Amino acid sequence: MNAQKTIIILGGGTGGLVAANELKKKAGEKARVILIDKNPNHIYAPSFLWLMLGKRQAEKIQKPLSLLKRKGIEFINEEIIKINPESKLVKTQNQNLQYDYLIVSLGAELVPEKIPGLAESGYNLYALKGVEKLRDDLENFAGGKVAIVVSSLPFKCPAAPYEAAFLLNERFQERGISGKTEINIYTPETLPLPSAGPDIGKAVAEMLAERKIGFNPETKLVSVNPQKRELQFSAQGGSASGGENGKTTSFDLLVFIPPHQGPKVMKDSGLGNEAGWIPVDKETLKTKYDTVFAIGDVIAATVASGKPRPKAGVFAHYEAEVVAENIARELKRLPADKKYDGHASCFLETGFGKAGFAHGNFYHAPAPAIKMKRSGRIWHWGKILFEKYWLWKWF
Numbered sequence: 001m002n003a004q005k006t007i008i009i010l011g012g013g014t015g016g017l018v019a020a021n022e023l024k025k026k027a028g029e030k031a032r033v034i035l036i037d038k039n040p041n042h043i044y045a046p047s048f049l050w051l052m053l054g055k056r057q058a059e060k061i062q063k064p065l066s067l068l069k070r071k072g073i074e075f076i077n078e079e080i081i082k083i084n085p086e087s088k089l090v091k092t093q094n095q096n097l098q099y100d101y102l103i104v105s106l107g108a109e110l111v112p113e114k115i116p117g118l119a120e121s122g123y124n125l126y127a128l129k130g131v132e133k134l135r136d137d138l139e140n141f142a143g144g145k146v147a148i149v150v151s152s153l154p155f156k157c158p159a160a161p162y163e164a165a166f167l168l169n170e171r172f173q174e175r176g177i178s179g180k181t182e183i184n185i186y187t188p189e190t191l192p193l194p195s196a197g198p199d200i201g202k203a204v205a206e207m208l209a210e211r212k213i214g215f216n217p218e219t220k221l222v223s224v225n226p227q228k229r230e231l232q233f234s235a236q237g238g239s240a241s242g243g244e245n246g247k248t249t250s251f252d253l254l255v256f257i258p259p260h261q262g263p264k265v266m267k268d269s270g271l272g273n274e275a276g277w278i279p280v281d282k283e284t285l286k287t288k289y290d291t292v293f294a295i296g297d298v299i300a301a302t303v304a305s306g307k308p309r310p311k312a313g314v315f316a317h318y319e320a321e322v323v324a325e326n327i328a329r330e331l332k333r334l335p336a337d338k339k340y341d342g343h344a345s346c347f348l349e350t351g352f353g354k355a356g357f358a359h360g361n362f363y364h365a366p367a368p369a370i371k372m373k374r375s376g377r378i379w380h381w382g383k384i385l386f387e388k389y390w391l392w393k394w395f
């Protein structure tokens with residue numbers, strides 16, 4: 001009798017890559033591991049910020065998922081178009097695949113088109129092509145008003161817009177155009193990185209102020225006028241601190257974080273909620289189906305206050321390890337008792353070869369217990385080492 005079970009992993013981004021590796025390592029021949037992604041390559045998104053400055057090449061921050069074959073992991077480079085958890089079936093463009101266990105790590109869908117005028121007016125910081133275009137056009141930027149806009153909540157990597165501001169500030173100073181350049185961040189958040197608690201938020205806000213980077217909280221972008229190069233903010237929902245609400249603001253260079261939504265295929269499968277995010281037990285990552293797990297950006301988990309747990313690769317990584325361990329244990333008829341406790345960490349580039357480092361437990365009650373190490377060269381080097389480690393370790 002063939003005791004091998006089929007585990008299908010949807011998505012070869014951060015969570016899917018770790019889950020596939022860990023599962024094959026821990027379950028060996030007991031598991032047939034199939035990874036499906038529409039993209040032939042795994043892309044390491046944290047390096048987009050260095051790519052923006054020309055410090056990385058696109059081909060150096062991605063690797064073909066087909067390389068996983070050498071670890072015994074099957075890779076299917078196709079789009080997933082349907083999931084039927086009742087009949088344990090995944091449908092891709094060309095195949096119908098049956099699974100025993102399913103791990104969903106499809107991330108967030110980016111939908112710039114939700115805000116009129118946005119895509120044609122600026123650079124998408126969260127898409128490889130957008131960052132490459134920004135890098136090329138920065139060379140000819142002679143100074144002016146730079147707007148970094150978080151277009152809506154939730155968005156992945158809460159640190160990225162602030163890192164982009166610090167690194168652009170560095171570049172403008174190096175090029176001698178900082179005197180005629182003004183950087184402003186516009187965001188619906190009340191403070192930077194609000195899910196890490198007010199102390200971290202205030203520390204980052206101070207770093208922005210030291211560098212004369214404008215911080216405009218509680219601003220909600222409704223549209224962009226590409227001809228006039230103007231941002232239109234909503235008049236609703238802001239507080240007194242949201243000074244831009246209801247106003248239009250002009251810009252010369254627009255860098256944006258696009259609206260995010262849960263993958264459409266999730267909503268259609270009945271696994272996702274209205275917005276496409278998947279409710280799970282946040283310790284075991286189990287969905288309402290016993291053999292279906294979801295990890296990473298696609299899940300709808302909350303911290304103790306009821307606010308969403310941030311979307312970041314570090315969560316996808318640790319959640320993948322928990323799910324892989326538990327499935328491997330089930331295959332070996334051992335108790336599947338590993339749980340994710342909410343610990344996480346994150347580097348925050350602050351410019352000029354320095355970075356900060358935030359670490360702690362996001363599920364700590366009554367509030368996340370996060371500490372931030374002072375910005376220094378060591379954390380910047382830590383971030384570089386982690387990038388090298390990541391693209392070596394999982395391939």
Ligand SMILES: Cc1cc2nc3c(=O)[nH]c(=O)nc-3n(C[C@H](O)[C@H](O)[C@H](O)COP(=O)(O)OP(=O)(O)OC[C@H]3O[C@@H](n4cnc5c(N)ncnc54)[C@H](O)[C@@H]3O)c2cc1C
Binds near residue numbers: 015078079
């Ligand atoms: C600029 C930037 C900087 C960042 N920096 C950090 C950082 O420093 N630290 C950190 O922790 N996080 C960081 N992040 C966030 C991190 O990249 C994400 O949170 C993480 O990748 C989420 O992992 P995931 O597996 O949930 O989804 P993803 O990594 O987004 O993977 C989803 C995969 O699913 C595939 N997919 C989606 N739909 C389909 C479909 N229908 N069919 C087939 N395939 C599909 C996609 O092609 C993709 O490969 C950063 C993100 C950006 C954009």
